[in-house]
Amino acid sequence: MKGIDVFGYSFSAIKLRKLRAALTTLGVIIGIAAIVALLSITQGLQATITGQLNQGLSANTLIITPSSGSFGGGGFGGGGLSDASSSGFSLHVTDTTEIVALSPDIETAVAIISRSGYVQTENLNRETTIYGVDFEQYAQVYPTFRTTEGTIPTNPSENQVVVGTNINQPGQNGTIFFNTGDTINITWTNATSGLPVNKTYSANVAGVLERIGGLGIGGPSDTGIYIPIEQAQSFFGTDQCNMIIVTVKNNDNATITSVSNAITSHFSNQVSVISATAVLSLLSSVFSTIQLFLIGIAAISLLVAGIGIMNIMIVSLIERTREIGILKALGMKSRSVLAIFLGESVIIGLIGAIIGIGVGWGLAIVASQVLGSGAFSPGAGGGGGASAFTITPLLTPEVLVGALAFGVGVSVIFALYPAWRASKLKPVDALRYE
Amino acid sequence: MSSKTVPVVEAMNVKKTYMLGKVPVEALRGVNLRVETGDFVSILGPSGSGKSTLLNLIGALDKPTSGTLRIDGIDIAKLNDNQLAELRLRIGFVFQFFNLIPRLTARDNVELPMSIADMNKTERKKRATELLETVGLKERTNHKPAELSGGQQQRVAIARALANNPKFLLLDEPTGNVDSKTASEVLALIQNLNKEQNVSIIMVTHDEKLAHQAKRIIKVFDGEIHSDVVN
Structure with missing residues (x-):
């Protein structure tokens, strides 16, 4: 069976149970939206802080x-x-x-x-x-x-x-x-x-x-x-x-390292020498940890969505046992049955991820405006007037591609077991199923 | 027909044993059978006689426990799951309960086996329309099974079975679920396909009256062929 036909068949199965598919997709949307929102806010925050640090601290x-x-x-x-x-x-x-x-x-x-x-x-x-x-x-x-x-x-x-x-x-x-x-x-x-x-x-x-x-x-x-x-x-x-x-x-690494070492040894290791590069790399590693932590939290919701997909696929597999029997009796190979079921999860994952990215981006913009409206303005020490700290959420291509891949990946992984079970059904048994 | 051509079905001492829990049940006890191109055979037997088991074997849905079963000259015992699936593309199945896909239109249902066989969209659409015309459902191509009567659904199922130019049509109680008037129409269609287009037919039924409409009647009883007579 050709890929396009497999996809068409998967799509027709999803279309039949619109509400169920929509609710399953909602799980993916929430997971991806959470990841995208948190990542674009933290990346925006990182860019803002790094930018301001760069202004105040040159590389040399x-x-x-x-x-x-x-x-x-x-x-x-x-x-x-x-x-x-x-x-x-x-x-x-x-x-x-x-x-x-x-x-x-x-x-x-x-x-x-x-x-x-x-x-x-x-x-x-x-x-x-x-x-x-x-x-x-x-x-x-x-x-x-x-x-x-x-x-x-x-x-x-x-x-x-x-x-x-x-x-x-x-x-x-x-x-x-x-x-x-x-x-x-x-x-x-x-x-x-x-x-x-x-x-x-x-x-x-x-x-x-x-x-x-x-x-x-x-x-x-x-x-x-x-x-x-x-x-x-x-x-x-x-x-x-x-x-x-x-x-x-010179602000090359070799000069900075040799000067740092000379100063440290001059003061018998009783001083700390911090370079702009070191501060920025420390900052970057702190942000990486924060991002990983936030992704971890958001990934839990995606995990729940994945379990939802698996659940729905198993229900669908039981409901469609006879249909699988018919398809196999008509000459469909096990791998095409597998592809049909996985195709359904890819469609759910893809739609969920695309909508999730949009929703997440929207949330990030709203959140950054709330944060930037004065509630979070360390720069304005004395008063609540002008905010020196506006966060512009950042949606990098990496986050975009990663969110898509994550949404589709989680959907496919959780659909693997039901799809495999569907593909392994014996046509004789499946046709007999009431 | 001539015995020089490869028989569409050839069974030699075919046995099939099922395990019912821990108890072995012999569903077929050594069946010998030969169906030639152009034949119209009915396999007649009461419930539990082994005729459904034989149907599953002839339909390449299952393998015999022992003996040799050749479909279109191919020993099915030697095939893996993929090869069995490919072989099933050469068999036109018609089920008692129609077994159409409810969400697909009549034409999409007929197109399905062709899509499984990788035929391109334009070609299969054309052929599906022609086949539906052959079975008298030209006006119903865009209707879903729920919008068709039992007889019409069975005609769609026959059109679907013919989609990939099968070596033979394998019918399981084809009139078991339709009224007597529709049953006659469906039977006439089957006879016509056999007579006009030389399509080989194997029809499994418990209905003696229906079985006698075939050219040859094979009676199965207790897992063995009881009689094999030309009508």
Whole structure:
């Protein structure tokens, strides 16, 4: 029997039991829709985060932190109170000179001292992270460290500061609390020894940063304020820094590895060197795990759909035993009977997968709009105004083909047993079946 | 007909034993039979005589336990499932309960064996229409079995049996499920096919009156051929 005729015969059998076929297909639709929706949202999320990380962290950048310390103190806005690792090892501002001397491949090394603190004006009292950096070098490492208002002073006086855009207008809604040239008070609570002591100094706003958005490890933040490194050292009373950002001349893997190794061994393995590539690959592996987990959950619904298909096929096989007997008496081979039954499952799987992809995509769009409407906006630290975190769901060809193959595959696998049983029926017995 | 041609059916000491639980039941106890091209044979016997078993064997639906059974010169004991299926394409089956596929139209039912035999769509559509015309159902080609009377359904079944130009028609109680008027019409059609188109006919029945319409009557009783007479 020709393939097209087998397909036609399978289709006529499905058409006869429309409601049953529709309900069976619904199982596949739900399974595939769940997989497609979850995958396109997570892939969209991954693309968004990776994109934002790429903006804040170029491939030739290395971040050095004390081994047991957390690099979260810098870029993620946490601002640890302790600047030394538990082992007693700490990085110092002066280490930058040693690091630059380690390899000709190293271009610059910028120390960052960061602390949680407050910024105060007449009308504003806002929690922030205070970063002490060398303005000029920091701007070289991070091109996003540029102002929309005022300038970044090249030789800053000790009381000059640059602020993130969410500091002077936290709501991002036009209400500006201070402008360039205004004076603000910067407060830090020293709780490292004895009773907490508040330290405050008045600073002059030299510039307001352009909106950055997203996440940048070690990079500029919309919610941070930047003071000269020398001022940080005296204000915080330390020359220990939280991290040192190093840029290398070439961003090929060999250079990054050799520089990383040189730095690690220079500090006797007491530092962690994180490269952009490593962060991105870590992120990618985290997302892969999340995706696998989500696919696993969604696959359960597809498994249930598969069992439904098997159930319906066995019922169909019993109902059509006599028909199979007739077909075999008319000369149909066992493999054609097998193909007819498998053909029915392919049709169910294919229709289910196609509709499921459409439904899943629709769900992903709706979900991303709900998430992007403000409920999920880590970038807008101070208020619920503008969202810096919009997720655009991604439907890659791999997901598309995979969903189709998965839908059809599951249907066929679960139809194998009933189809095999149908094909093995003896015509004499099948014809006698009432 | 001439005995020089290959007989359509040739049975030599054919036995068939079934296991009924653990008890062996001898359904056929050594049947010898020869049906030539152009014959019109009726196999007559009461219920339980073994005639259905013989029908299944002649229809290549089953294999004998011992003895030799040749269909169109081929020993069916030596065939595997696929080869048996291919052999069945040369046999025109007509069942007592019509056994049409309910969801297919009359024409699609007639096309089915041709589609199984890989004939192309245009050719088989043309032939199905011609066959339905031969059995007098030209106007009913697009009707489904449920929209046809018992006699019409049996005619569709005969047209379907003729689809692949079979070596012989094998009929199982062809008038068992239709009224007497329709039975005469169906019988006339069968006789006509035998007479006009030289189609070999093997008809299995328990109806003595019907059996006597054939050219040759073989009586089966208790798994053996009791008599074989030319009518």
